[in-house]
Amino acid sequence: MERIPILKMGDFLLVTIQVDLYDQLAENLESDLINAIKKNNSKGVLIDISAVSIIDSFMGRILGNIAVMSKIMDAQTVVVGMQPAVAITLVELGLSLNGVISALNVEKGMDLLRSKMYNGDKEEQAYDDSSR
Amino acid sequence: MQNSLLASLKEHQNKLLAEWSKLLQASGSTDGSTEEEESKEFASLLLDALKHSNGNADSDEFENVYDLLVGISSSRGRRGFSPRENAQYLIAFKEAASKILSEMESDPSKLYSANLELSKLLDNMAILTFESYMKGREEVISRQIDEISEISTPVIRVWDGIVALPIIGTLDSSRTQVVMENLLQQIVDTGSSIAILDISGVPAVDSLVAQHLIKTVSATRLMGAECIISGIRPEIAQTVVHLGIDLTGIITKASLASALQTAFDMLQLTVVKRKITN
Numbered sequence: 086m087e088r089i090p091i092l093k094m095g096d097f098l099l100v101t102i103q104v105d106l107y108d109q110l111a112e113n114l115e116s117d118l119i120n121a122i123k124k125n126n127s128k129g130v131l132i133d134i135s136a137v138s139i140i141d142s143f144m145g146r147i148l149g150n151i152a153v154m155s156k157i158m159d160a161q162t163v164v165v166g167m168q169p170a171v172a173i174t175l176v177e178l179g180l181s182l183n184g185v186i187s188a189l190n191v192e193k194g195m196d197l198l199r200s201k202m203y204n205g206d207k208e209e210q211a212y213d214d215s216s217r
Numbered sequence: 218m219q220n221s222l223l224a225s226l227k228e229h230q231n232k233l234l235a236e237w238s239k240l241l242q243a244s245g246s247t248d249g250s251t252e253e254e255e256s257k258e259f260a261s262l263l264l265d266a267l268k269h270s271n272g273n274a275d276s277d278e279f280e281n282v283y284d285l286l287v288g289i290s291s292s293r294g295r296r297g298f299s300p301r302e303n304a305q306y307l308i309a310f311k312e313a314a315s316k317i318l319s320e321m322e323s324d325p326s327k328l329y330s331a332n333l334e335l336s337k338l339l340d341n342m343a344i345l346t347f348e349s350y351m352k353g354r355e356e357v358i359s360r361q362i363d364e365i366s367e368i369s370t371p372v373i374r375v376w377d378g379i380v381a382l383p384i385i386g387t388l389d390s391s392r393t394q395v396v397m398e399n400l401l402q403q404i405v406d407t408g409s410s411i412a413i414l415d416i417s418g419v420p421a422v423d424s425l426v427a428q429h430l431i432k433t434v435s436a437t438r439l440m441g442a443e444c445i446i447s448g449i450r451p452e453i454a455q456t457v458v459h460l461g462i463d464l465t466g467i468i469t470k471a472s473l474a475s476a477l478q479t480a481f482d483m484l485q486l487t488v489v490k491r492k493i494t495n
Contacts, residue, residue, distance in 0.1 A: 164439075164441075165441060166441075167439055167440050167441065168405075169397075169398060169401030169402050169404075169405060169436075169440065170398075171439075172401055172436040172437075172439040172440045173394075173397055173398065173401065173436050175436070175439055176432045176435045176436040176439065177432075181435040181438070181439065182439060186441075187438060187439050187440060187441035187442075188441035189404065189405070189408055189409075189410060189440065189441045189442060190408065190441075193408075193410065193441065194441070
């Protein structure tokens with residue numbers, strides 16, 4: 086069965102979707118990704134959808150689900166490289182993907198993840214300091 | 218029978234032309250010499266067609282006449298004639314032709330049927346000129362609409378990573394679509410992470426316009442850029458609140474300057490005055 090590769094890069098997971106997603110593939114990706122987060126104890130997930138030209142409501146929901154699921158497993162999801170047409174379609178469908186953070190390209194997405202992690206650590210530290 | 222009468226009009230072409238141009242001069246729906254050539258060609262083609270077509274208005278001979286007529290009426294349209302004057306152009310021809318016909322034939326019943334035939338033909342042609350006039354106008358209008366929507370949505374790169382889009386004129390659904398597409402494409406092309414949407418040129422904001430703005434902002438965010446709306450005039454703020462539109466999730470600024478300042482803050486840039494050293 087066809088699967089989308091999930092690459093581990095340090096604390097982050099990198100998923101680049103190179104084909105147009107169909108429903109089964111998306112569902113597989115969802116479960117694979119959550120398992121990979123568990124296995125690698127990842128802090129962030131970066132999903133590159135720059136090659137995806139069609140996203141329907143189901144796919145939008147899957148992306149939202151992934152974001153929420155990884156959030157409760159303490160990993161931040163960043164979706165990068167969304168095409169203008171896809172963004173317009175999603176907005177017209179009324180899916181503004183709340184909870185999903187977007188970035189323009191992989192580079193900016195990585196920066197964003199790093200800054201989130203750094204800030205997150207700082208917050209934790211601040212919390213530790215205050216609890217002491 | 219009447220066909221032979223109409224067909225023989227060809228023999229009186231010069232007389233007909235003279236009569237026609239006299240009538241045109243009288244009605245004032247001509248601009249003189251430039252038209253004479255056209256008129257001559259038209260009359261000769263039409264009379265030829267009448268001669269050879271056996272009164273069948275759908276025959277191939279008339280195709281040429283119709284083509285020429287469409288050309289004439291559109292060129293007259295460009296020269297500033299009204300559709301009424303275009304119709305008069307043909308009506309004058311009809312008048313001239315029926316005058317010649319009455320000189321040629323004395324039998325009232327033959328004359329009547331020939332006239333009837335002629336009217337039918339020329340009335341059709343008058344309708345055709347009107348249609349082609351309208352079509353020409355519509356082409357102009359649709360081209361202008363395209364131009365306006367192209368011109369009116371320039372995306373300006375104000376800084377490295379900041380694009381601005383001043384919106385001038387009312388935002389409707391189709392324009393929002395163009396604005397959104399242009400903006401998102403520019404964000405991708407320039408790799409900008411902040412977009413400023415300046416609405417100081419939008420005369421009124423109603424719930425629909427606000428909806429469009431919110432959509433644009435959401436789409437920009439989905440792409441991974443932040444969108445600031447600037448140029449909110451006091452009237453706009455008032456209407457937005459009175460209409461109960463929720464803009465709380467969107468960064469709004471009163472002027473482009475303060476939006477730019479916010480954008481600089483987001484990109485961690487500072488503008489400092491240069492120290493003058495003596």
